[in-house]
Amino acid sequence: MSEGCDGNSARLNVAAFLENSAIYGPGNRFVIWFQGCSLRCEGCWNKELWPFEDNLLFTPCDILEKIRETKGIEGVTFLGGEPLDQAENLLILAKMLKSDGYSIMLYTGYAEPEISGTVKEDVFSMSDIVVSGRYVEGLRSVYLKWRGSLNQNISFNSDIYRDFEDSIDKRENDVEIHIDETGEITIAGYPEPDDLEAILYGKDSQ
Numbered sequence: 001m002s003e004g005c006d007g008n009s010a011r012l013n014v015a016a017f018l019e020n021s022a023i024y025g026p027g028n029r030f031v032i033w034f035q036g037c038s039l040r041c042e043g044c045w046n047k048e049l050w051p052f053e054d055n056l057l058f059t060p061c062d063i064l065e066k067i068r069e070t071k072g073i074e075g076v077t078f079l080g081g082e083p084l085d086q087a088e089n090l091l092i093l094a095k096m097l098k099s100d101g102y103s104i105m106l107y108t109g110y111a112e113p114e115i116s117g118t119v120k121e122d123v124f125s126m127s128d129i130v131v132s133g134r135y136v137e138g139l140r141s142v143y144l145k146w147r148g149s150l151n152q153n154i155s156f157n158s159d160i161y162r163d164f165e166d167s168i169d170k171r172e173n174d175v176e177i178h179i180d181e182t183g184e185i186t187i188a189g190y191p192e193p194d195d196l197e198a199i200l201y202g203k204d205s206q
């Protein structure tokens with residue numbers, strides 16, 4: 001059992017991990033996509049993450065252990081799916097991460113007033129940065145840092161990332177390419193089709 005873990009047998013339903021990313025929040029971050037979303041935004045890019053069927057089940061201690069084993073990580077980013085649809089167990093993990101000194105960034109489709117007084121709000125409040133609100137296809141923009149559509153809000157709940165508030169509206173359509181030891185290529189982020197062609201084939205996208 002990991003030091004500091006209380007052995008809680010709660011399970012989190014995870015779709016995928018990305019152990020080291022620089023595009024889902026400040027610094028190098030351990031990224032977790034959670035399985036299951038009840039919100040079902042039109043135009044969602046991650047429909048395969050909507051079902052709540054068990055995917056990869058981990059205890060909060062299992063996940064903490066993975067994060068501790070990853071060098072150079074300053075924080076953890078929760079993505080979905082909808083992380084707050086697993087809020088009770090996610091709160092256990094969030095508390096463990098905070099006591100280990102990691103920052104937390106949360107992406108949620110819930111707007112803050114919808115979750116007032118719930119355990120979802122507890123996870124929201126504990127996160128240093130929160131991108132919140134439904135994805136609205138008609139308001140999609142690639143000129144937003146960290147957000148997919150213009151209606152989404154960014155909350156800075158602690159002071160550690162205040163410097164980012166000033167640059168938040170500059171164009172930051174970041175894309176990452178990961179190549180694993182088997183040569184498999186994964187593209188993280190949401191490149192425009194022309195940008196993707198330029199990345200893959202070296203063509204000028206202008």
Ligand code: SF4
Pocket residue numbers: 037038039040041042044045046047049080081082108109110134135
């Ligand atoms: S909250 Fe996120 S995962 Fe869920 S439907 Fe909306 S965009 Fe998709």
